[in-house]
Amino acid sequence: MLPKYAELPRLDDYGNHSWGVFGQDDELGTLNLIDADAVRAATALVRTGERVGLSLPLDQPDPPLFRREPFRHTVKRIGSMWDDRLDSFFPQGSTQWDGFRHHRVRRHGFYGGVQDDPAPGNPRLSIHHWASSGIIGRGVLLDVARHFGDLDALAERSITADDLRAVAEAQGAEIRPGDILCVRTGWLSAYRGLEAEGRAAISAQKSSFSSAGLAADESTAELLWDWHVAAISADNPAVEVTPGGAAVGSLHRRLLGMLGIPLGELFDFDTLAARLHESSRPDFLFVSVPLALVGGLGSPGNAVAVL
Template identity: 80%
Template sequence: MDIDATSLPEYAELPRLEDIGANCSWGVFGPDDELGTLNLLDAEAVRAATASVRTGERIGLSLPLDQPDPPLFRREPFQHTIKRIGSMWDDRLDSFFPQGSTQWDGFRHHRVREHGFYGGVVDDPATGNPRLSIHQWARAGIIGRGVLLDVAAHLSGSGYDPLAERSISADDLRAVARAQDVTIRPGDVLCVRTGWLEAYRALEPSAREEISARKSGLESAGLGADEATAELLWDWHIAAIGADNPAVEVTPGDPAVGSLHRRLLGLLGIPLGELFDFDELAVRLRDLGRSEFLFVSVPLALVGGLGSPGNAVALL
């Protein structure tokens, strides 16, 4: 459905779930909505976004499927088998986690307690269930004006460590946008470079193994999980947000503050992308003196899927 972003309610005008202590956008995009804020990526938004392509350069934004290595969040490494079938060769993947590398979290990834998933859908995920399935996002892809906010560059020299628990506040995001002289527009795919991936790749293998095995919780800088962050992202009317860290939000985080996954995925219908590789893109955009590009990502058409590899590229 085509949505006029100027007619969308502000966060403060959305219905509130008092027991959760947060507002929700359920019903804003229709009673049986599958796309959330991806509805903002209509034909006109995509057409306008193509103006961001000026040089024709292409930069991949996805990690190899076997990275991070070892896998994070107790996931297993996948097994890749090559099989000969007559004169042809084929691949098979076993123990493959679609959310193990650069990935999108779907709307079935995080539940809002007894209220259910995005839109108030209360049934549990199931294989082949099309409702709120990631394949709904694959129909048209996630294509729009990408804007990179380079938080790592903005905070460099201040003692900032992306491998430590550090909350990037709504005010931080505003400050980075001002410093880069960029305005976030409705329908943008907001890309946040925390510097986590660059720092992680610089570690010795033993240090990466320690991060993967840590039982106390993976530590990373990330977006604050508070309501102020959710309010800003909704009021900016972004189509989706991606980051270069493992969870978009700060980890392990403070349970008293809450979960940004629940606020964005479950309550507001804003897709989250994790472990996107923005390092090369950041360097090139800095050289060009710009922050915008055409973002192109096509999730897997996996019916019943809870998430998908990112399959993303930036066109400059």
């Protein structure tokens, strides 16, 4: 039985942390909650066998966000065969998972209190540990965009813990330990509706552009921990609201660094949301296998929903 958030130790004024809950040398955080029983139960959700891709093409968003550069794709002939190569490729440039080395809790270190800096080939808290068994389990979609029909996803709008509870209740979605929680804010749908100039304007703002997202306060972290989700993914660029405020704090720090909850960004839930709405269900089999990149700080999502 996992402790409630209120029972976790406090780390200065940052919030409560789960360091040591899954072992002193833990590499998986709340992904530990996806055991064989959870996967077996999730496979029972497959009814039609329809598969819905949840990943954007690797070259989207275009232009890239957060000061990243577009990758270069080269095709080369080698004898009678052809090969290709990617240069300037950012694994976190499109649909992606943030690993535990992505965000530091300042002087306290990364998840688990790990102090050394990231480095290529460093296996500690590397994304390749997540690839060893994948992120496979019961996915639950909270369609915030549908519930709040007037939500402007391209504006700074905090989706609070109470909002998440309200959407779950309205959808009849029971959140169970080990679930992969998926949140549709409507950001991707709104972004797709922009002309090229509008997309370029967002990219030009570097890290300060506005988007709806989860509130970064401690009540959000408390809810997600007490729901005991294995991971959370969203269709916006940062999961949390942007640009946010220093007085509220960082949800990346609270979830990745403090609680060991993986964050997935820019997941494409539009088609999935329509299919689930048509069939009056909130859950599905979620399948995602990150790259086995030793020392990696993040990975493309490589995600599919099976209905």
